[in-house]
Amino acid sequence: MNPSTATTSPQAHESIYAGGLKSWLTTVDHKRIGVLYGVTALIYFVVGGVEALIIRVQLASADGTVVGADTFNQLFTMHGTTMVFLVLMPLSAALFNYLIPLMIGARDVAFPRLNAFSFWTFFFGSILLNLSFFIGDPPDAGWFGYANLTSKQYNPGMGIDFWLLSLQVMGVASIASAINFTVTILNMRAPGMSLMRMPLFVWMALVVQVLMLLAFPPITVAFIFLLFDRFFGTHFYIPDAGGTPILWQHLFWIFGHPEVYILILPSFGVVSEVLPTFARKPLFGAPFVIFSGILIGFLGFGVWSHHMFTTGLGAVADTAFSLATMLIAIPTAVKIFNWIATLWGGHIRFQTPLYFAVGMVSLFIIGGLSGVMHASPPVDIQQHDSYFVVAHLHYVFFGGTVFGLFGGIYYWWPKITGRMLGEGLGKLHFWLMLIGMNLTFFPMHFLGMDGMPRRIYTYAADLGWDQWNLIATIGAFVIAVSVLVFYVNALKSLRSGAEASGDPWDAATLEWTMSSPPPEYNFAEVPRVNSARPYWLHKYGPTRDISTRTRADGTPAQPEHPTERVDLPSPSGWPILAALALTGVAGGALVGLPAVLLAGAVLVFAVYRWAFQPLERVGHPTFGPDS
Amino acid sequence: MESHATTFGVSNRKLAMWVFIGSECMFFGSLIATYLAYEGKSLVGPTPEEILNIPLTSVSTFILLMSSLSMVLALDAVQHDNRRLARIWLGGVIVLGALFLGGQVYEFAEFYHHGLTLQRNLFGATFFVLTGFHGAHVTVGVIWMITLLVMSLRGDLGPERAMDVEVAGLYWHFVDVVWIVIFTVVYLIQ
Numbered sequence: 001m002n003p004s005t006a007t008t009s010p011q012a013h014e015s016i017y018a019g020g021l022k023s024w025l026t027t028v029d030h031k032r033i034g035v036l037y038g039v040t041a042l043i044y045f046v047v048g049g050v051e052a053l054i055i056r057v058q059l060a061s062a063d064g065t066v067v068g069a070d071t072f073n074q075l076f077t078m079h080g081t082t083m084v085f086l087v088l089m090p091l092s093a094a095l096f097n098y099l100i101p102l103m104i105g106a107r108d109v110a111f112p113r114l115n116a117f118s119f120w121t122f123f124f125g126s127i128l129l130n131l132s133f134f135i136g137d138p139p140d141a142g143w144f145g146y147a148n149l150t151s152k153q154y155n156p157g158m159g160i161d162f163w164l165l166s167l168q169v170m171g172v173a174s175i176a177s178a179i180n181f182t183v184t185i186l187n188m189r190a191p192g193m194s195l196m197r198m199p200l201f202v203w204m205a206l207v208v209q210v211l212m213l214l215a216f217p218p219i220t221v222a223f224i225f226l227l228f229d230r231f232f233g234t235h236f237y238i239p240d241a242g243g244t245p246i247l248w249q250h251l252f253w254i255f256g257h258p259e260v261y262i263l264i265l266p267s268f269g270v271v272s273e274v275l276p277t278f279a280r281k282p283l284f285g286a287p288f289v290i291f292s293g294i295l296i297g298f299l300g301f302g303v304w305s306h307h308m309f310t311t312g313l314g315a316v317a318d319t320a321f322s323l324a325t326m327l328i329a330i331p332t333a334v335k336i337f338n339w340i341a342t343l344w345g346g347h348i349r350f351q352t353p354l355y356f357a358v359g360m361v362s363l364f365i366i367g368g369l370s371g372v373m374h375a376s377p378p379v380d381i382q383q384h385d386s387y388f389v390v391a392h393l394h395y396v397f398f399g400g401t402v403f404g405l406f407g408g409i410y411y412w413w414p415k416i417t418g419r420m421l422g423e424g425l426g427k428l429h430f431w432l433m434l435i436g437m438n439l440t441f442f443p444m445h446f447l448g449m450d451g452m453p454r455r456i457y458t459y460a461a462d463l464g465w466d467q468w469n470l471i472a473t474i475g476a477f478v479i480a481v482s483v484l485v486f487y488v489n490a491l492k493s494l495r496s497g498a499e500a501s502g503d504p505w506d507a508a509t510l511e512w513t514m515s516s517p518p519p520e521y522n523f524a525e526v527p528r529v530n531s532a533r534p535y536w537l538h539k540y541g542p543t544r545d546i547s548t549r550t551r552a553d554g555t556p557a558q559p560e561h562p563t564e565r566v567d568l569p570s571p572s573g574w575p576i577l578a579a580l581a582l583t584g585v586a587g588g589a590l591v592g593l594p595a596v597l598l599a600g601a602v603l604v605f606a607v608y609r610w611a612f613q614p615l616e617r618v619g620h621p622t623f624g625p626d627s
Numbered sequence: 628m629e630s631h632a633t634t635f636g637v638s639n640r641k642l643a644m645w646v647f648i649g650s651e652c653m654f655f656g657s658l659i660a661t662y663l664a665y666e667g668k669s670l671v672g673p674t675p676e677e678i679l680n681i682p683l684t685s686v687s688t689f690i691l692l693m694s695s696l697s698m699v700l701a702l703d704a705v706q707h708d709n710r711r712l713a714r715i716w717l718g719g720v721i722v723l724g725a726l727f728l729g730g731q732v733y734e735f736a737e738f739y740h741h742g743l744t745l746q747r748n749l750f751g752a753t754f755f756v757l758t759g760f761h762g763a764h765v766t767v768g769v770i771w772m773i774t775l776l777v778m779s780l781r782g783d784l785g786p787e788r789a790m791d792v793e794v795a796g797l798y799w800h801f802v803d804v805v806w807i808v809i810f811t812v813v814y815l816i817q
Contacts, residue, residue, distance in 0.1 A: 110639040175650055183643045187633040213646060217654035221661070224756065234745050234752040236661075241671045242749050250658060608774075 016520050020445045026571035027111035029520065033119050034098030035416065038409075040123060042092040042487075047130070048082035049483060051075050053476055056440075060473035062461035072457035073140035074159070078133075080143030081163065084123075084263065085170055086126045088397065091405050092266035096181060098416055102511035102518060103199045105190025105527045110183040112569045113610060117448050118177035120579030125169035128587050132162035139163035142455070144252060145226075147237035147245035152230050158590060161230065165586040168223045171216045172582065179211035181205065188413075190510070192529035196290070199509045199532075200283060203290050204269030207297040211265075214301065219255035224246055224268045231589065246311055253304035261300040263397060264364075265293060267404025268335060271357045274411050275339055277507045278354035279346025280547045282533060285338045292331035309377040310384045318377045325375035334369055336361060347547040352426030353505075354408030359434055363399025367392055370445070385455075388448025394441040403433070406486070413493070414500030418516045420495065425489035432482030439475025446505035502558075506551065508533035513557040520624050521566040524559045562624030570620035574610035581606055638790050644797045655805050658760060659812055662753040669748035675817050678741055680734065687730035688810050690767075694723035695803045698796045706789045710779060713792075717776045720799065724769040731762045754813065761809060764802045771795050 016031060027033060055075050058064040067075065097115065101108055109115050132138040139159040140147035150160045161428070185206045189198070193242065198206075225236035226248070235241030237248050276283045283289060305313055305321040313321075339361050348354065370392040374380045385388055406429075415419050447468050459465050503512040510527055513535050531537040538557050540549040584599030633639060666675075701716035706735045735755070741753045775792060784791070 087805055112642065179643050179650070184641050187635055187639055187642055188639065189634045193634075213650040214653050218657045221657035223652060224760075225661070227747065228752065228756060232745055234756075235749060236752055242668045243665070247661065247664065251661075254657075433770050554710045 002037045007226070016517055023571065025576055026116075026573045028108075028116050028569050028571055028575070030097050030101050030109050030112065030115060031416075031518065031522075033115050034094045034096075036119055036123075037090045037097055038094035038416075039088050040126070041094060044082055044086040044090075044126065048079050048087055049480060051079040051082065055079065055479060056473040056476040058457065059459075059469050060408070061470060062459055062466050064458045067457070069457045070140065073142075073455070074138040076455055077139050077142050077163075078130075081129065081167070083397070084143060084259070085167065086129070088263050088401050088405070089174070092208070092263070093177060095266065095270070095405070095408050096208075097200075099412060099511055100181060100184060100202055100205055102415075102514075102522055103202050103509055104185065104188060104193055105510050105523060105529060106184065106188040107522050107526075107566065108569065109180055110188055111180045113572050113615070114176055114180050115577045116572070117575035117579050118180065119174045120576045121173035121176070121582055122170050124175060124579055124583035125166045125586075128169060128583055129162060129589075132159050135162075137162075144256065145248075146252075147226070147241075147248040150226060150230075150248075151237060153238075160226075163588055164223050164226050164230075165589060168220065168227075169290030169583050169586045171220050171223070171272060173579075175216050178209040178216075182209040182213065183211070190523075190527050190529050196287065197529055197534075198274070199534045200286065200289060200293075201266075201269035201273035204265040204272070204293050207293050208265050211262050211297050211300065213294050215255045215258035215262065218251045222251035222255070225251075227589075228291065240306060246308070249308050249311065250304070253307045254301070256307065257304040258297070260396070261297055263401050264404075265297070267360060267364075267401045267408075268293060270404045270408035270411070271339060271360055272335075273509065274353045274357040275342045275509075277411075277505050278349045278351060278357075278531075279343050280349070280506075281342065281346045282508075283338065283542060284341035284344075286532065289335050290340050292334045295331040296328060299331070300323060303328065306375060306380070309380045312436070322375050322377055329368065329372050329375075330374040336365060336368075336610050351406050351505075352421065352423055352430060353411035355370035355427060355430040356403050356410060360400060360403035360407060363395055363403060363434075363437065367395025367399055370395065373566075383448060385453055385539050386448035387444040387452045387454060390454055391441050391444035391448060394437075394444070398437055398441065403437075406433075411505070412511075413490075414504045415511055415516045415518070415527060417497075418500050419493045420500050420504065421493045422489050425485055425492070429482050429485040429489060432478055432485060436475045436478030436480075436482055439478060440472045442476070443472050443475075447472075457524060503535070506539075510534055513538070515558075515617065519623075520621060521562060521568060524562045524624075525564075527557075564624055566623040567616050568621040568623075569615045570613075572613060574606050574613060578603055578606035578610060633761055637714065638794075640790060640794050641797070644794045648797065648801045655757075655761070655808070658753075658757045659808065662757050662813065663747040665753050669750045671748050673738075673741055673743045673747075675750060675754075675813070678738055678743055679814055680737070681814055683730065683808065684814050687727050687734075688806065690723050690730070691727045691803055694720050694727070695800050697723060698799050699725075702789065702792045702796050705779075705784060705792045706786055708786045710782075710784070713784065714776060714779050717772055717779060721769055721772045721776065723767055724772065726771065728762060728765055731758065731765075735759075736737065746749070756811065757813070761798070761802070761805060764805070768795075768799050768802055771798070 011577065016029070017035070024032065024036070027036075054067060055072070058066040058072060097109075097119075100106075125365030135158060137157045137159040139145075139162060141155060141160060141163075145160070145163065148154055150164075185198070185202055225234070228234040229236050229238065235243045237243050237245050239245065272283055272286075272289055302324045303321055305317055306325045309318055309321075343358075370388070374383060374389070374392065410421055410426055413419075445463050447465055450463075450465065452463075459469075500516045502515045504516070505512070510529070514523065515526065527534065531542075536546055539551050540546045543549055581599050582601035585596055585603060588597075588599045633642075635642070663751060697716045697719035701713055701720060704710075704712035704716055738751075743754075745752050745755050774793065775784060778788070778791075
């Protein structure tokens with residue numbers, strides 16, 4: 001931050017979201033793409049939530065008859081697939097997209113059109129997945145899709161084809177996005193923003209991008225084998241011909257376990273931003289939190305077989321994977337102690353983002369502790385495929401990821417929309433969700449210990465599982481009400497919420513130095529960074545204890561207008577056409593070769609037009625002097 | 628955004644290609660690991676010993692290696708604005724890449740006539756998928772080189788465009804290196 005920069009009052013910009021449908025379809029602005037990711041994910045959150053509610057209604061009492069076994073299989077498959085790939089990952093992507101360029105002082109991502117391509121590929125892929133509902137044959141082999149549940153012999157319908165082809169398409173989106181953000185974070189930082197001055201959220205995002213880069217290729221290969229088995233009659237996973245279904249499990253979990261960290265690390269990043277802001281002091285031991293995150297990502301590649309203790313890999317493999325898994329508890333605990341130490345002695349402001357951040361830390365501890373239990377093979381073999389595991393994974397994904405990401409939504413909503421969310425409704429949302437979440441998932445520990453298997457569609461009355469199941473179902477509806485409260489809060493805010501200043505939380509990072517929402521070009525002047533907390537330095541001078549100082553100036557540090565000419569990339573329709581064509585290639589496989597070839601030809605055409613369209617051509621948006 | 632200074636002073640596109648190559652290592656690593664895991668697990672023949680033609684593949688490996696040399700020379704020519712040499716060496720990459728692909732087509736057809744198909748056994752499945760995806764990568768590379776050659780012929784490939792060639796070259800060399808690993812693992816160590 002350049003302290004000599006003249007500061008001016010926040011200025012009402014013409015809405016950066018204005019414009020018709022075409023402007024959204026062809027946008028290459030990372031902020032708009034972030035919004036597209038967020039809206040899509042929040043819609044799918046309802047879809048996946050409704051699937052979960054039907055599951056819970058079916059299980060509310062013994063011998064449930066709401067849905068049959070086949071439908072139940074389809075519901076938990078689509079619930080898991082939707083929540084992992086269509087909700088949590090894109091919700092993280094929404095925050096990454098919107099915030100990373102703002103937090104590192106960049107005007108956009110490294111490859112704006114590739115960014116648009118990533119979103120639209122994800123979007124069309126998600127539609128391809130859900131089209132399976134309309135042909136009446138959704139996938140039913142679990143989100144993990146274990147062989148032989150997916151083989152042509154045992155699963156001849158098209159549901160598995162939809163599942164594997166759509167996930168393949170969305171995998172392309174993830175890898176493209178990971179390349180884009182890795183380059184953006186490494187190579188697009190403002191002058192002075194060294195790696196150790198990067199906000200924790202950006203650091204965790206970087207670890208997540210590297211995990212995606214390295215974890216998605218193995219699952220891509222696993223899908224290719226499954227595709228060949230189902231379409232061309234190979235025997236990769238068919239024991240009759242010498243193949244082994246365990247190959248799928250290895251490839252799936254080499255992806256699947258890093259995927260767990262792909263889902264949780266963004267939430268760690270959010271908490272590491274929210275806690276310091278609301279405790280009014282810097283993150284305790286920030287370098288330790290950074291290196292712990294890197295270590296978690298690194299170890300995450302060496303633990304996949306702890307999902308496979310019951311397959312009989314042998315004592316040596318079990319021991320190695322068990323030890324590696326327990327090791328992960330160390331960097332994770334380091335983070336948790338650092339978060340607690342950040343709150344310790346802080347001048348805490350109890351506002352909604354802080355509630356969710358603290359909720360995330362607390363619930364994640366519970367999920368983390370049951371996770372360490374699974375690290376021991378004898379214990380794991382007892383708990384495997386029981387409701388205890390369902391309890392564990394929901395404490396991690398719901399308690400950890402969902403609470404963390406909601407914390408992020410409450411924290412950055414004013415920056416994104418220019419409006420504040422209601423504090424009262426926000427806290428109501430938090431308490432309902434906290435109560436509902438524990439009502440739903442805590443009893444599952446008991447059910448699992450009592451032997452209730454996962455994925456059964458009903459159970460007999462004499463097993464004594466009614467009571468806890470009913471409580472879990474009630475809890476699920478409390479969660480649903482809490483989510484409804486959030487949507488009401490969001491709509492009210494968009495309609496009539498209090499206007500947000502550029503810096504409503506008195507925060508430390510660069511995204512708060514400009515108006516809310518930011519101008520199209522983000523930074524009127526590229527900031528010069530000489531602190532890990534540049535905006536606090538600007539407002540309070542060099543101190544670690546900002547609570548003893550009075551804020552120098554409450555206005556954005558960014559000048560009102562660009563001080564130099566700013567050229568932004570032109571909108572482009574080619575990325576969305578390429579994404580549509582790519583999805584067409586995958587979906588065409590279900591129709592016939594001519595469809596694949598036609599879509600492939602369109603894909604090549606779109607890619608060439610895209611490659612030869614200059615990034616900044618005539619008619620692109622320019623700002624500042626000489627524009 | 629290419630025109631702006633970057634943090635590391637390296638072009639975004641070049642860094643992106645390196646990052647992509649890291650991802651591709653896991654892709655080919657998974658394919659190669661599966662080939663190794665299923666080696667000798669086929670219930671019926673033909674087996675690798677019966678069918679792999681090492682002399683033929685050695686020649687096509689040499690051809691692919693020489694294409695990398697041609698690639699280096701093409702980049703050098705573009706950087707020094709020597710348009711004639713740029714076209715010659717880019718053409719060389721295309722011809723050598725196409726020769727390699729021709730060798731692969733011939734090899735696949737031979738194996739097919741000897742009864743090795745995707746469905747026949749695990750060797751067939753793992754071999755064709757591994758080498759087939761490598762061949763697909765070479766094909767993409769050849770198409771990319773043809774694009775660059777056309778740009779050069781139209782006079783659109785001056786030294787200011789050298790990064791286009793450098794990024795394509797990184798890809799090409801990577802695909803070449805992957806083949807060295809595949810040739811060693813599949814053909815030489817049986």
